[in-house]
Amino acid sequence: MEPGNETRLSTFLLLGFSEDPALQPLIFGLFLSMYLVTVAGNLLIVLAILSDPHLHTPMYFFLSNLSLVDVCFTSTTVPKMLVNIQTQSKAITYAGCITQMYFYLLFGGLDNFLLAVMAYDRFVAICHPLHYTVIMNPQLCVQLVLVCWVISVLHALLHSLLVLQLSCTHLEVPQFFCELNQMIHSACSDTFLNDVVIYFTVVLLGGGPMAGILYSYSKIVSSVRAISSAQGKYKAFSTCASHLSIVSLFYCTGLGVYITSPITQDSHSTATASVMYTVVTPMLNPFIYSLRNKEIKRALQIFLGRKT
Template sequence: MAQGNQTTVSEFLLLGFSEDPELQPLIFGLFFSMYLITVFGNLLIILATISDSHLHTPMYFFLSNLSFVDIGFTSTTIPKMLWNIHTQSQVITYEACIFQMHFFTLFIGLDIFLLTVMAYDRFVAICHPLLYTVIMNPQLCALLVLMSWIISLLHSLLESLMVLQLSFCTVLEIPHFFCELHQMIQLANSDTFLNNMVMYFVAVFLAGGSLFGIIYSYSKIVFCIREISSSQGKYKALSTCASHLSVVSLFYCTGLGVYLSSAATHSSHSSITASVMYTVVTPMLNPFIYSLRNKDLKRGLKMLFGKENIKVSIVLGFEKFL
């Protein structure tokens, strides 16, 4: 069946948001701006974490990994969409579509696992502060990130290999701006029962299990905060969780909205709109959410820009001397 798949299908058509030519420049400008903000915002988080020794902690180690994943998350989908708008083409090759679907599934899995790991990190920091450095040691932090990568990679490989076994018609239109797993399975003209079973099982097991882990961690955190006697201590404990909780809520609520909207209305337009929220908007807002009230991160960013200014001054002065 895989061989027949390769001979009958060579490309797909990504229909995107709108086929109206007058809207294409607006869509291009909007998503290009959002993509630049996402990449540079998350890149600044990574560079600040590396450059400031005060940020060499488990919390910022996980945050920098999340920022890297968010860059990969958006880079998997947005550049191809922008290229298609620029070239006035809707075509994506079969190989590129599988590639895009694979990496999108990989990065969304990593996002889910890292958010869960960060919730556990906050639980240990608030409920077991004296043992925090012992429990969240560098070896455990590296192991948690490594396991997140391994599980996500195995999941994306499984889904991709199963899609490769499907056969498609010769003309295929994907009512989306990228090759999403659910859309690919819907377009297949062969039996997709096993694909659907695996997809929904993984969604319940991985996403549902991770959400349960986050809820459990925060239920313990709330219980521990209630035991804190001083109001200042309670405020400090809550402030350390506020950013992460905001990101989790935004990610899961928008992700859930994709499936609820598509299931309720069966409208591709509503599904695309909801997809934009968790594939583009959430990664773009993450750096702002984490740095808005985070004094340590603000200091790291100031140090980063300070170092860059010093380097520029030295280079300019050296060139002037020459």
């Protein structure tokens, strides 16, 4: 998206949530707190998993990757917003905007694919327990993560290159970061191809992993129903409850952003969905996983006790 001939500006203006100066300290404090909690919580999960040999399993390998991606995902958008509030500026450079959009798409895509991989891991663990260690071997786990990275990089690169072909004269973005849909519809050139690619990738790269998750859990439910003991059923479902909670929150907010933002004029509803997607979900992930997981709790207690 190149600035048009009508302007020499090389910056975009991120309008954020409110222009009321009285609300800026409140917004700054709220987002700073959520950002620090997100970074601290997810890094603690990663460090606890790395420090406990009992957690060196496929399930926790994928969880540690998800936690690292969540830190990067939030760090793509929130720090710039905090700097803008602190400096009382709404500006972001053209290069900075494109870069922010690229990494936002990259880490959002990684979250999406890792959640699908984690569902497959649970499917193998519950439906094929005797072959779990053979199927989910370390080599396959690394390959699955690498495939997630490759697809996410190509997906983000595709959208970024298409946006670079657009021209614009309207440099105000009604968001707190350079979100893809808002960037496209700030352009003055034809965006038909961009819209088609967005919906195509949402269906393919969003619907594909979602279909995989639904298939995995349909098989898991069938297997759990065949378990005779109530304790066995509870244990099987408890290993999936945290993942299901995160999946529901991630997809509901994510699809809300990408489906409604091209067709609605209400920037406040889009911004609210974006906050849930980019800030709240990554912040809640470590709490949801740790509160429902005794092994993570124990690893955190050992890790924190060792540090004190």
